[in-house]
Amino acid sequence: SGRGVGVLDPHGDLVDNILKHINDKGESLCLSKCPLSMTIEDGKSREAEVYLHHKKGYRVPVSVKISPFYDEKGNIEGAIEIFGDNSAEINLKEKIRELEELSLNDPLTGIGNRRYLDINLQMRIEEFHRYGWNFGIIMSDIDDFKRINDNYGHDTGDEVLKRVAKTYLNCLRPFDAVGRIGGDEFLSIIKHIDKERLYAISKRFISLIRETAIPLNSKSINISVSVGATMSEIDDTPQSILKRADDLLYESKKNGKNRITIE
Numbered sequence: 241s242g243r244g245v246g247v248l249d250p251h252g253d254l255v256d257n258i259l260k261h262i263n264d265k266g267e268s269l270c271l272s273k274c275p276l277s278m279t280i281e282d283g284k285s286r287e288a289e290v291y292l293h294h295k296k297g298y299r300v301p302v303s304v305k306i307s308p309f310y311d312e313k314g315n316i317e318g319a320i321e322i323f324g325d326n327s328a329e330i331n332l333k334e335k336i337r338e339l340e341e342l343s344l345n346d347p348l349t350g351i352g353n354r355r356y357l358d359i360n361l362q363m364r365i366e367e368f369h370r371y372g373w374n375f376g377i378i379m380s381d382i383d384d385f386k387r388i389n390d391n392y393g394h395d396t397g398d399e400v401l402k403r404v405a406k407t408y409l410n411c412l413r414p415f416d417a418v419g420r421i422g423g424d425e426f427l428s429i430i431k432h433i434d435k436e437r438l439y440a441i442s443k444r445f446i447s448l449i450r451e452t453a454i455p456l457n458s459k460s461i462n463i464s465v466s467v468g469a470t471m472s473e474i475d476d477t478p479q480s481i482l483k484r485a486d487d488l489l490y491e492s493k494k495n496g497k498n499r500i501t502i503e
Contacts, residue, residue, distance in 0.1 A: 275306050286306050289302070289303050304324075307319065344356035349420055350402075351408070352417060352420070353420060354420075356419050357419040368472050375429060376472065377427060377469065379468045379488070381423070382401075388461060400424075403452050404449060404463065411448065412428060413431075416429060434471070442500045450498065466492035466497045467489065467492055467501070468484075468487065468490070469503075488501040488502065
């Protein structure tokens, strides 16, 4: 991310005059409540999230850290501000807020819900038919999840779902999609991929989940998942590719769990 430094003199004026703080409503903070001015007044280091007014007119979200500096007699001589581009984090928060507003996210895990997956899958099908852009899907569920709920309680089961969801999310690219279909079943939709790469991602899912353990008192609960993965086919509908992945997932469960079946 981009970084920069601003310096404030003892009068509270920006030395370089390129940094003008504004809040999320576009109101200037330079006349009051400016974090740099506050540090000059009380000598306390602080952090804040503000916006800088770009020379082209738009606002740039930044995170700032402010520290005072002193002269030889110990008097505050000014303040130094280190700022970093916060656009990616702000954009992520906005995307999450949009999902919440459109009811497309799963409230427990924070990833997409069934509606989100249906919309995304329909888009991938249309792109495949129109442009020939391949995609694949990975359907998975948590092995013996009912036993986890029964033996350790639903709070522990919820924690398992959250861990699995976060692992999947961290494995994928920003333009791929992952969501919770329902219960302990998840679906990932992977764009611009071939069968070999789809298998590699599925294998990574299996490996990372297997290394995940939920601490519980003096012991931990080990987790595993079974996977059914398939590539898009020319005559696919959302229903047909989901049915194929579900059948492959069933084969993985039938053949011992904690494994991948791919077609």
